[in-house]
Amino acid sequence: MAAAFGLGLGLAWNAGLLGGGAVAEAAETAVVREEAARRAEHLAFTEAYLAHSAREFRVGSGETLAGLLTRAGASRAETNAALASLTDVYDPRRLRPGQPVSLYFSDAQLTGVAFRSEPGATVTANRTTAGEFAAREVEMPLTFEIARIAAQVETSLYSTALAKGATDREIGALADAFSYDVDFQRDVQPGDQFELVFERYYDDEGNTVRTGDLLFVSLETRQGPRNFYSFMAPGDTRPDWYDADGKSARRFLMKTPINGARLSSGFGMRRHPILGYSRMHRGTDFAAPTGTPILAAGEGTVVRAGPFSSFGNYVRIRHANGYETAYAHLSRFARGVRAGTRVRQGQIIGYVGTTGRSTGPHLHYEVLRRGQQINPINLRVANGRNLTGRSLELFEIERQRIDTLRQVRASETPAQQAALRVTRGDGGR
Numbered sequence: 174m175a176a177a178f179g180l181g182l183g184l185a186w187n188a189g190l191l192g193g194g195a196v197a198e199a200a201e202t203a204v205v206r207e208e209a210a211r212r213a214e215h216l217a218f219t220e221a222y223l224a225h226s227a228r229e230f231r232v233g234s235g236e237t238l239a240g241l242l243t244r245a246g247a248s249r250a251e252t253n254a255a256l257a258s259l260t261d262v263y264d265p266r267r268l269r270p271g272q273p274v275s276l277y278f279s280d281a282q283l284t285g286v287a288f289r290s291e292p293g294a295t296v297t298a299n300r301t302t303a304g305e306f307a308a309r310e311v312e313m314p315l316t317f318e319i320a321r322i323a324a325q326v327e328t329s330l331y332s333t334a335l336a337k338g339a340t341d342r343e344i345g346a347l348a349d350a351f352s353y354d355v356d357f358q359r360d361v362q363p364g365d366q367f368e369l370v371f372e373r374y375y376d377d378e379g380n381t382v383r384t385g386d387l388l389f390v391s392l393e394t395r396q397g398p399r400n401f402y403s404f405m406a407p408g409d410t411r412p413d414w415y416d417a418d419g420k421s422a423r424r425f426l427m428k429t430p431i432n433g434a435r436l437s438s439g440f441g442m443r444r445h446p447i448l449g450y451s452r453m454h455r456g457t458d459f460a461a462p463t464g465t466p467i468l469a470a471g472e473g474t475v476v477r478a479g480p481f482s483s484f485g486n487y488v489r490i491r492h493a494n495g496y497e498t499a500y501a502h503l504s505r506f507a508r509g510v511r512a513g514t515r516v517r518q519g520q521i522i523g524y525v526g527t528t529g530r531s532t533g534p535h536l537h538y539e540v541l542r543r544g545q546q547i548n549p550i551n552l553r554v555a556n557g558r559n560l561t562g563r564s565l566e567l568f569e570i571e572r573q574r575i576d577t578l579r580q581v582r583a584s585e586t587p588a589q590q591a592a593l594r595v596t597r598g599d600g601g602r
């Protein structure tokens with residue numbers, strides 16, 4: 174295992190030197206030159222250490238790196254020299270118990286130390302010809318792929334997507350795309366299907382190191398399947414979500430005016446904490462931890478922001494065409510939110526709490542039309558742009574590209590997919 178770790182390090186760098194397709198990103202000339210020097214140096218070291226013996230140790234509970242080196246048989250002078258160089262690039266106190274550390278010896282003399290500092294990076298300290306140690310943190314070559322996750326919701330959408338290798342970023346983006354017509358606390362149930370297609374970079378151990386653009390999201394609930402494609406229309410500054418016909422996912426008002434990614438039906442209150450779902454209760458309650466951001470469901474003007482009887486801290490926003498939305502039991506208001514403030518759709522207006530008549534942290538959300546509460550489920554007024562002309566033509570090309578990627582991914586054999594195994598590091602860095 175120790176030898177494999179050391180060898181893997183060398184081979185990975187060789188692959189990089191031969192232009193093995195890793196991290197295909199444009200680099201500045203100076204960086205390229207520096208890289209070449211580093212690789213040459215590292216290659217020399219690789220040659221040298223392959224002749225040496227490599228042994229793997231694991232950090233003991235409460236053990237320091239100095240303690241580990243001593244335990245492995247390094248002299249006090251070697252330990253001090255190695256640590257002195259390492260502390261320039263890494264704080265050894267960040268090593269966790271159980272973490273593997275590879276040590277290299279030649280004739281009982283310590284010649285090298287290597288360990289993974291974080292997913293996608295390794296710290297090495299090598300003995301120089303002068304007898305000192307030189308340490309550096311090296312980025313491991315990353316592999317890029319278009320990842321596709323298609324799965325059935327198990328306990329919650331969030332935990333299932335995480336387990337399948339998505340990060341908070343992708344799950345949050347899916348929740349954003351569907352926030353206009355899905356009630357994430359009641360509409361999404363175990364057994365529902367979802368799909369995510371996104372760019373992923375992973376290291377040689379299969380850890381997701383970071384993710385790139387999210388290309389496609391799909392959710393199939395009892396209401397039926399819905400697919401959205403990411404597309405940046407000419408003149409726009411950021412991509413937006415469109416269905417297969419080029420119609421925007423955006424609607425006049427959101428159905429889930431809160432980050433829905435972490436909401437789960439299991440966690441939610443099916444009944445109002447005080448009143449139950451009586452005929453009088455026309456609002457929607459979202460159980461969520463105190464401090465969860467609450468979003469303006471649509472563009473409008475704040476007409477009220479302050480304590481309001483049993484509603485506790487309360488915000489009411491006036492939108493176009495006689496519509497209003499109300500948000501109750503907030504722990505606090507977002508900065509600058511007061512009567513008269515203009516708000517954008519999706520802007521944070523306050524945070525979940527349990528003020529007023531409430532037994533636990535939740536958002537009470539109401540949609541009103543001409544002063545009467547209405548069920549947000551009846552609100553399907555599209556608001557976003559529908560692509561036309563040249564934009565629609567460009568969208569068609571992008572949609573076909575994404576669908577092709579999905580088909581290619583979906584047609585892979587289970588063995589090929591297993592090769593793309595995902596063990597979660599702290600992804601989405």
Ligand SMILES: [Zn+2]
Binds near residue numbers: 445454456458538
């Ligand atoms: Zn309520």
